[in-house]
Amino acid sequence: MTDGSATSATDDATGPLPVSDARALVERVTENVGRVVVGKADVVEDALVVLLARGHLLLEDVPGVGKTVLARALAGSVDGAFSRVQFTPDLLPSDVTGTNVLDEAEGGFDFRSGPVFGNVVLGDEINRAPPKTQSALLEAMEEEQVTVDGETHALPDPFFVIATQNAVERDRVYDLPVAEVDRFAKKRTLGYPSVDEEVEVLGRVVGHHPVDEIEPVTDVAELRRARETTARVETAEPVRRYVARLAERTREEAALGASPRGAVSLLRCAQARAVLDGREYVVPDDVKREASSVLAHRIRADAGSELGGDAAARVVERALADVDPEDP
CATH class of the missing domain: 3.40.50.300 (P-loop containing nucleotide triphosphate hydrolases)
Known part of the structure; x- marks a missing residue:
């Protein structure tokens, strides 16, 4: 690294x-x-x-x-x-x-x-x-x-x-x-x-809108x-496993959990977060920072709820609290 x-x-x-x-x-x-x-x-x-x-x-x-x-x-x-x-x-x-x-x-x-x-x-x-x-x-x-x-x-x-x-x-x-x-x-x-x-x-x-002059x-x-730089940011196996375990936990906790596509999006956004922090590798904190905005809208907390919302956000919060990135 x-x-x-x-x-x-x-x-x-x-x-x-x-x-x-x-x-x-x-x-x-x-x-x-x-x-x-x-x-x-x-x-x-x-x-x-x-x-x-x-x-x-x-x-x-x-x-x-x-x-x-x-x-x-x-x-x-x-x-x-x-x-x-x-x-x-x-x-x-x-x-x-x-x-x-x-x-x-x-x-x-x-x-x-x-x-x-x-x-x-x-x-x-x-x-x-x-x-x-x-x-x-x-x-x-x-x-x-x-x-x-x-x-x-x-x-x-x-x-x-x-x-x-x-x-x-x-x-x-x-x-x-x-x-x-x-x-x-x-x-x-x-x-x-x-x-x-x-x-x-x-x-x-007032006058001209600044977006017209950008x-x-x-x-x-x-x-x-x-974007190619971002795609090449290192994602070590423990980080990939952490993402997969977070996604799995949302499926255990909700009527509809995060999809594999959602897990891919989370890992890619974590790569981008690493770039914004000037790193060539992803750390668990990158995943944690991105998890809520990437996963919550894909989750239906229970059979009678809509996708996303406060209940779905709580599912992600519980997953982050329960899943330790250091565990195998």
């Missing part, structure tokens, strides 16, 4: 960054997004953890707290293509993925890509669309591709979905399928700002290298 100050990564422009450079990239993006998103440094950091971990982020909150601004600021900071899908009850799957259109001049069909083809894709109020349309994202989020009329189309790299859920109008929305919820590495909320934070927001948006502090090529 090393202290993370250097790495054996190649100097090739397509190879992984040194851990110190990947950490610096995250710090630059965090600071840049913080010029637009006030007082939510923890959520911004979680979004970057998920981005490095090759996952996707679910934000559940009331309208108007800055979910769209966060997505746009992230895309602008990494000079990535931003795309937005406004989910509505009449939205069709092809409105998300794209469709084949007849080219009369050539006598064939051309694929016209949908808004899912972006580096940062905002799925706004995803639970307003019926499950059939929500499911248009399943293949995209898992395999980074879409299949239309039997033909597969690769999505941009990186491909990062930030989906929002309306947490207020429960009678006018659809539940997300379990399979879709499970594809989100983390679920977070932004919450209302404090009075001082809101005063700061009001001062910044400048990139890196690019997608460097971001790809940082």
Whole structure:
């Protein structure tokens, strides 16, 4: 193991960054997004953890707290293509993925890509669309591709979905399928700002909104290298066993526990957390720090409850208290 100050990564422009450079990239993006998103440094950091971990982020909150601004600021900071899908009850799957259109001049069909083809894709109020349309994202989020009329189309790299859920109008929305919820590495909320934070927001948006003027502090090529750095962070067998035992304990404690996909997301987010701390290896504290935001939304505490919520969070807390990372 090393202290993370250097790495054996190649100097090739397509190879992984040194851990110190990947950490610096995250710090630059965090600071840049913080010029637009006030007082939510923890959520911004979680979004970057998920981005490095090759996952996707679910934000559940009331309208108007800055979910769209966060997505746009992230895309602008990494000079990535931003795309937005406004989910509505009449939205069709092809409105998300794209469709084949007849080219009369050539006598064939051309694929016209949908808004899912972006580096940062905002799925706004995803639970307003019926499950059939929500499911248009399943293949995209898992395999980074879409299949239309039997033909597969690769999505941009990186491909990062930030989906929002309306947490207020429960009678006018659809539940997300379990399979879709499970594809989100983390679920977070932004919450209302404090009075001082809101005063700061009001001062910044007088005139032009700062998100319209945000400048990139890196690019997608460097971001790809940082993600490769994260993927190469060492995960020793005891750490992997600790993650597996935590997942197993949630299954013992809940009607629906964390899936193997959830365990993979937890380990990948722990790798990203290690990068943020300047290390080339994962320690149990990385796993502990990420466990609640990665696992809780996948858990149904009992047969009559919904996914996530306070009861699910308590299941994760008990698992963390009961499972000793030092035990075999």
